[in-house]
Amino acid sequence: AQSVTQLDSQVPVFEEAPVELRCNYSSSVSVYLFWYVQYPNQGLQLLLKYLSGSTLVKGINGFEAEFNKSQTSFHLRKPSVHISDTAEYFCAVSEFSGCSNYKLTFGKGTLLTVNP
Amino acid sequence: GAGVSQTPSNKVTEKGKYVELRCDPISGHTALYWYRQSLGQGPEFLIYFQGTGAADDSGLPNDRFFAVRPEGSVSTLKIQRTERGDSAVYLCASSLRGGWETQYFGPGTRLLVL
Numbered sequence: 001a002q003s004v005t006q007l008d009s010q011v012p013v014f015e016e017a018p019v020e021l022r023c024n025y026s027s028s029v030s031v032y033l034f035w036y037v038q039y040p041n042q043g044l045q046l047l048l049k050y051l052s053g054s055t056l057v058k059g060i061n062g063f064e065a066e067f068n069k070s071q072t073s074f075h076l077r078k079p080s081v082h083i084s085d086t087a088e089y090f091c092a093v094s095e096f097s098g099c100s101n102y103k104l105t106f107g108k109g110t111l112l113t114v115n116p
Numbered sequence: 117g118a119g120v121s122q123t124p125s126n127k128v129t130e131k132g133k134y135v136e137l138r139c140d141p142i143s144g145h146t147a148l149y150w151y152r153q154s155l156g157q158g159p160e161f162l163i164y165f166q167g168t169g170a171a172d173d174s175g176l177p178n179d180r181f182f183a184v185r186p187e188g189s190v191s192t193l194k195i196q197r198t199e200r201g202d203s204a205v206y207l208c209a210s211s212l213r214g215g216w217e218t219q220y221f222g223p224g225t226r227l228l229v230l
């Protein structure tokens with residue numbers, strides 16, 4: 001079984017500042033890693049995912065994340081945030097192989113609030 | 117193209133009543149998922165359909181919960197004898213074939229059991 005810990009429930013930042021949203025996972029097997037964003041009254045939208053290959057993954061809206069296997073982390077970063085990035089961000093994992101690679105396990109989410 | 121849609125967007129019911137929540141996946145997606153998101157929590161997996169069959173229903177909390185997908189497209193999540201603890205946002209997602217492929221989520225149905 002896997003678990004995901006998002007260390008910060010809320011992250012307030014000023015517009016144009018850099019941001020890092022932290023995610024750590026626990027699993028007995030290799031995993032796929034995902035970041036989803038949820039805007040108010042909207043469904044979850046995939047920002048980026050790590051399946052294999054380069055550990056630095058670039059996603060939509062200028063976000064990127066780095067997979068660190070030794071630290072079991074997958075932190076999300078953006079060098080300069082906009083007001084429109086205000087949303088809840090969820091980190092998720094699924095098994096790399098086997099029969100359950102479709103089953104996403106989510107963290108509790110981090111509310112990013114970008115202030116002017 | 118159209119994304120995943122869910123109806124109703126909000127549902128208020130009384131304890132003990134029966135409710136049905138509907139999900140329309142993206143056309144052509146064979147895989148469909150239901151998740152439940154309680155307040156302050158991330159989504160939790162409930163059930164996975166591949167075509168018409170439930171390939172994995174291990175996340176359904178008890179036998180009051182049931183889901184169907186009779187024609188391999190629209191799915192209905194059914195909750196019998198609702199309890200206050202069932203109050204949550206129920207999310208539906210679909211993907212083209214399943215596995216590790218990207219899951220596309222609907223906006224959810226917010227269920228409130230009084």
